[in-house]
Amino acid sequence: MSITAAWVCILYANLLHGQDKICLENEVRQGKVADISLSTVRYTLLDRPDQPLLLPLHRVLILFNSDGDYLVPSQMDSTNPNIRAFLNRFFEPSAHPRLKDQVFTLQHTLLEVKIVREDENTIYWGDNGRFNKKDIAAIIYADGKSKILCSMADAARILGGCEKTALNLGHAGRPGGGTNFARSIGVDPAETVEGTPAKGVETAAAKSTGTEAVKEVATESVKSGGTPAPDAGGGAGEDSATRKRINDLLNGVSRKEFEEKAEKKTTQFTDYLKVLCNKSASYEELDKAIDQAVGLFVNEDATVEVSSNNRNSIMRQRIRDYLKKVKLIQYEKIDVKWTHVQYVSDLKPGPDGNLYGTVSFEQEFRGYRDGKLVYSDVTLKHANVVLKTYNKTYEGSTRKIWDVLLSDVGVVATKSM
Amino acid sequence: MKTSLLKTFLFLPLIFCRICVVSAQVFSNDAAVREANFVTKVVQLDEFIHRFNNDSNSEIRRYYLSHDRPWDKSREQLIRSLFNYTNRRWDTLQMDSFIRRATDPEQPDSIAFLRDQWYAEAICQFLYHQNIVKATLILKIQLNPDGSAQWVITAVKPWFNLPPLQKPPVSAVKRKPPLPTVVTISTVIPKRRFIQPAANETYFAELDRDFADKRRLTDLFDKSFFERTQSAPFFQALLRNRIRFVAVAKLRYHYLQVHDWIFTVENFERATRNSGWLIASIRGANVEERSRYLKRLLGEKQ
Numbered sequence: 001m002s003i004t005a006a007w008v009c010i011l012y013a014n015l016l017h018g019q020d021k022i023c024l025e026n027e028v029r030q031g032k033v034a035d036i037s038l039s040t041v042r043y044t045l046l047d048r049p050d051q052p053l054l055l056p057l058h059r060v061l062i063l064f065n066s067d068g069d070y071l072v073p074s075q076m077d078s079t080n081p082n083i084r085a086f087l088n089r090f091f092e093p094s095a096h097p098r099l100k101d102q103v104f105t106l107q108h109t110l111l112e113v114k115i116v117r118e119d120e121n122t123i124y125w126g127d128n129g130r131f132n133k134k135d136i137a138a139i140i141y142a143d144g145k146s147k148i149l150c151s152m153a154d155a156a157r158i159l160g161g162c163e164k165t166a167l168n169l170g171h172a173g174r175p176g177g178g179t180n181f182a183r184s185i186g187v188d189p190a191e192t193v194e195g196t197p198a199k200g201v202e203t204a205a206a207k208s209t210g211t212e213a214v215k216e217v218a219t220e221s222v223k224s225g226g227t228p229a230p231d232a233g234g235g236a237g238e239d240s241a242t243r244k245r246i247n248d249l250l251n252g253v254s255r256k257e258f259e260e261k262a263e264k265k266t267t268q269f270t271d272y273l274k275v276l277c278n279k280s281a282s283y284e285e286l287d288k289a290i291d292q293a294v295g296l297f298v299n300e301d302a303t304v305e306v307s308s309n310n311r312n313s314i315m316r317q318r319i320r321d322y323l324k325k326v327k328l329i330q331y332e333k334i335d336v337k338w339t340h341v342q343y344v345s346d347l348k349p350g351p352d353g354n355l356y357g358t359v360s361f362e363q364e365f366r367g368y369r370d371g372k373l374v375y376s377d378v379t380l381k382h383a384n385v386v387l388k389t390y391n392k393t394y395e396g397s398t399r400k401i402w403d404v405l406l407s408d409v410g411v412v413a414t415k416s417m
Numbered sequence: 418m419k420t421s422l423l424k425t426f427l428f429l430p431l432i433f434c435r436i437c438v439v440s441a442q443v444f445s446n447d448a449a450v451r452e453a454n455f456v457t458k459v460v461q462l463d464e465f466i467h468r469f470n471n472d473s474n475s476e477i478r479r480y481y482l483s484h485d486r487p488w489d490k491s492r493e494q495l496i497r498s499l500f501n502y503t504n505r506r507w508d509t510l511q512m513d514s515f516i517r518r519a520t521d522p523e524q525p526d527s528i529a530f531l532r533d534q535w536y537a538e539a540i541c542q543f544l545y546h547q548n549i550v551k552a553t554l555i556l557k558i559q560l561n562p563d564g565s566a567q568w569v570i571t572a573v574k575p576w577f578n579l580p581p582l583q584k585p586p587v588s589a590v591k592r593k594p595p596l597p598t599v600v601t602i603s604t605v606i607p608k609r610r611f612i613q614p615a616a617n618e619t620y621f622a623e624l625d626r627d628f629a630d631k632r633r634l635t636d637l638f639d640k641s642f643f644e645r646t647q648s649a650p651f652f653q654a655l656l657r658n659r660i661r662f663v664a665v666a667k668l669r670y671h672y673l674q675v676h677d678w679i680f681t682v683e684n685f686e687r688a689t690r691n692s693g694w695l696i697a698s699i700r701g702a703n704v705e706e707r708s709r710y711l712k713r714l715l716g717e718k719q
Contacts, residue, residue: 038562077609081640211646242531245564255474305622305664309686314542314664315621337448341456343476345463348531348614351565358618360460362451378451378684380460382618410619412686 019046021064022055023152026145033063033073036071036087038078061156068102068144069167072160076170079351089169094144102165103131104138104158106150110165115141140167171297245349251389251400259344261404262359262385265296269383269406270363272296276323279330290323298386298405306411319409331367331374338363346386355387356407382410436612449690456480459499459693461618462670463530465682467518468495470527492520501685501695515699519675526675530614531558531566536714537617541624542663545654545681549663551576552651555715556621558614559639568612568621569639571648572715579650579660620665628655628662647716669697671714677701679710 022029022043034052035042041055041063063071071090077081103111103123113125123139124130131151137158140146148155163171250258272293275281281289294300297319304322307314317325338361347355360382367375384407392399444655457475458640459465467475471492481488496516500507519526528535537556542549555572610633616623627637634656640649683697702710712718 079561079565083562098715241564284614301626303622311666341480343460343464343614345461349565351561351567354645355616356613358461358615362455384615408619408622
């Protein structure tokens with residue numbers, strides 16, 4: 001009986017070794033992965049090889065192939081033009097024979113050792129090396145087997161964040177081959193301003209795949225240098241992935257709703273500018289107006305660029321600095337008139353999951369001192385706007401909320417009156 | 418208000434008249450005239466695209482309809498209104514031929530923002546050795562596999578001489594220590610920097626921030642950028658802070674989305690109805706000519 005059991009164990013272990021591993025949040029599925037797309041994983045289970053199954057990619061935390069190479073979909077850069085190539089590497093035979101086992105610790109370090117023995121609590125390697133298993137997130141053995149020793153989500157974070165192992169297929173090479181190029185011309189991106197090394201830059205990243213990235217660049221460039229004929233048919237132009245992305249990000253927000261909110265934000269911004277120009281406002285009111293106006297923007301890095309009609313003179317300031325300057329110009333009375341029309345551009349999906357657009361409007365400004373008109377102009381303002389959506393959980397239910405924030409503003413002084 | 422709107426309506430149709438030259442108009446303080454100018458002015462590139470295609474969501478069409486005016490403009494009339502007439506005379510035969518091609522009932526050509534075959538040419542000012550110098554950046558929209566979009570810099574043409582590239586001595590490379598066996602895994606998911614897809618409407622003002630982030634500088638460039646001859650010295654100068662971005666002084670778009678034609682679009686900022694983003698040039702171009710044009714634009718060898 002015990003001999004039979006031992007044979008079954010050995011046979012099963014061998015079968016498992018030839019298999020891929022699909023790690024979900026609370027479950028590991030052994031099987032054969034047939035295809036990975038940007039949204040799904042197609043696979044068959046070990047005991048049902050004739051029944052293809054489909055899983056949404058976002059449910060998969062880690063995917064191991066039989067060589068121990070892995071993908072962590074949540075930490076892959078979905079904007080990388082090479083993402084499909086990275087996914088396909090999962091099916092290629094391992095290009096890096098390994099002699100050592102790789103131990104990923106909960107302290108976010110990677111140890112490369114040859115494990116000679118392990119028991120319930122500890123792993124051991126030569127010269128009395130040992131490590132407590134409770135501090136280990138995952139082990140990938142030299143023969144391709146793998147073991148997760150913490151929660152799957154933590155393991156995914158640690159494995160996915162590790163760019164220093166060739167096993168991580170999702171980080172092999174930087175997008176565009178730029179890093180490789182920079183190195184090839186003798187510029188290390190780890191260096192920033194002359195002589196100052198950048199902190200935390202991982203200089204070993206992409207080392208193993210440099211030649212492949214260069215090859216991809218060459219192939220692509222031949223394609224793009226070919227026939228420059230436009231799309232046949234001349235349809236709307238946006239591909240279905242972009243349209244789907246925009247609709248997903250809008251999540252039911254209509255163009256009208258977006259326009260109304262964008263216009264409201266630009267109006268509020270102008271209202272705060274009016275307060276800042278008001279001579280009778282107290283210091284507290286002025287400072288409060290600056291804080292509130294800055295609150296309309298995505299962050300304090302947003303800029304206001306003031307330019308002349310022909311862009312011969314251009315002045316750009318960060319939003320808070322701009323507002324502080326406006327505070328110094330004070331009039332007894334100001335008069336701001338709007339044209340009745342605002343241009344609101346289409347929304348475009350950014351790689352960060354936000355939608356970007358522009359609101360343009362014309363304004364007439366008049367400033368009075370001692371009852372006299374002392375300054376007036378007409379300006380054309382273009383404000384970049386960002387539509388952000390958030391998930392808000394309240395009493396167990398999750399609701400999607402959205403807001404429009406201002407970003408960089410261009411002010412064109414069209415005419416001094 | 419009613420009088421003002423009435424005046425507006427009286428002025429609006431003028432832009433659609435088929436005229437070759439519109440004399441420059443002086444600035445007017447009349448609110449109705451200004452509003453008419455603003456409505457007909459092509460304020461954004463998106464509006465240019467909408468009018469070129471006669472899309473239902475062009476602002477001018479929406480303005481008409483919201484003021485109970487019938488929208489009866491043809492696409493041909495709209496495209497004609499998109500030419501810069503104020504300081505340029507056009508070959509009417511060439512213009513007719515271009516419009517016929519774009520509006521061909523069998524195979525009309527529309528243009529689109531989120532599509533390839535168009536480029537932004539940004540003439541930028543940089544600070545170099547305490548002097549303002551110029552360099553032309555060629556940018557294009559990159560459509561990512563996840564459906565998102567971003568601007569990427571695909572070529573550079575500096576108007577000034579940058580010192581040749583200095584490669585580090587080989588001995589310095591060799592002296593680098595080998596990788597340690599135990600390495601630290603970054604706990605931070607690397608964030609990518611990108612030029613957001615609507616940045617063109619503010620003349621890429623964000624490049625000031627983008628170029629300052631040296632660690633993610635490569636994210637801003639298209640991979641073909643790194644194959645071009647002028648790229649290396651420019652990239653190195655940016656990375657090592659030898660040049661600093663000041664502003665985009667001029668912006669021009671190159672469209673190759675209409676079969677057999679190339680046209681450029683520029684911003685004509687003036688207080689007339691024929692203003693804003695307008696067609697500055699057109700030229701017929703077969704496949705070879707388009708290829709040559711593109712090479713010249715991107716600073717590649719012919």
